[in-house]
Amino acid sequence: MLELKDIKKIYNPGLITEMCLFDGFSLTVPDGEFLSIVGSNGSGKTSLLNIICGSIPIQRGSVTVNGENITGKKEYKRYRNFGRVYQDPAMGTCKDLTLLENMSLADNKNRHCGLGGAVNKKRADFYKEQLATIGLGLEDKLHVRVGSLSGGQRQAAALIMATMNPIDFLILDEHTAALDPKTADIIMEITDRRVKEMGLTTVMVTHNLRYACEYGTRLIMMDKGQIVMDKAGAEKQNTDTKDILAMFNAISIECGN
Ligand SMILES: Nc1ncnc2c1ncn2[C@@H]1O[C@H](COP(=O)(O)OP(=O)(O)OP(=O)(O)O)[C@@H](O)[C@H]1O
Numbered sequence: 001m002l003e004l005k006d007i008k009k010i011y012n013p014g015l016i017t018e019m020c021l022f023d024g025f026s027l028t029v030p031d032g033e034f035l036s037i038v039g040s041n042g043s044g045k046t047s048l049l050n051i052i053c054g055s056i057p058i059q060r061g062s063v064t065v066n067g068e069n070i071t072g073k074k075e076y077k078r079y080r081n082f083g084r085v086y087q088d089p090a091m092g093t094c095k096d097l098t099l100l101e102n103m104s105l106a107d108n109k110n111r112h113c114g115l116g117g118a119v120n121k122k123r124a125d126f127y128k129e130q131l132a133t134i135g136l137g138l139e140d141k142l143h144v145r146v147g148s149l150s151g152g153q154r155q156a157a158a159l160i161m162a163t164m165n166p167i168d169f170l171i172l173d174e175h176t177a178a179l180d181p182k183t184a185d186i187i188m189e190i191t192d193r194r195v196k197e198m199g200l201t202t203v204m205v206t207h208n209l210r211y212a213c214e215y216g217t218r219l220i221m222m223d224k225g226q227i228v229m230d231k232a233g234a235e236k237q238n239t240d241t242k243d244i245l246a247m248f249n250a251i252s253i254e255c256g257n
């Protein structure tokens, strides 16, 4: 279970550009939940993921994982049981290394070792097996430089790299946004399969309202650092894109847009 309690986040404290994004923000994500987060630009979605992953400091509040308070825990240490995929396929992979080298780096994220050693055959076979599960033929491209793969292929590889070792939490920040609609659908299908197979607790930020409705077990909408809609179970199943759009419109009318 992931718990955020009474979070306060101020950007640029003490400066003229000071901005309080969260004040008293709380969120509980039970084990096995697949939470989709929607919300307008600047509503705080990426900041929330950054707080969960320890990428940015907070002024107050706590982040707890399975009962352990990890508020002060360093980002790289959290990644032992967190996998994260970003909007930009370039963020999750290194373009100048081969797919094999990228997989090996991801595989060794919890160990102190460099790139020096050759990847043993058993591990290479494991990487191939993992890549084969996504059905894009990437298992035959282990020796290809990742920079020469397409964005969709790269994002699929990033997803496999983030989830190939046991993790508890998968964090997705608009991970299909840079892809064409067909490839985005493929990546979303692969994501859903992977989440179910591995029983991952998942937090997915998306601007794709269809994905937010069709996938996942809970849906929240954020606005100005607050949760303005929260639907789970049957209530979520009965929510369609029109309902979410109506909520978006209501919010922007309130803002005078
Ligand atoms: N590093 C930063 N320094 C100062 N302000 C920031 C920083 N990062 C984000 N903000 C501000 O915090 C607010 C929330 O930003 P955030 O990136 O979390 O929004 P978002 O919901 O992910 O938006 P988008 O849908 O555009 O990705 C915005 O007003 C943004 O300008």
Ligand SMILES: [Mg+2]
Binding pocket: 045, 046, 047
């Ligand atoms: Mg964002």
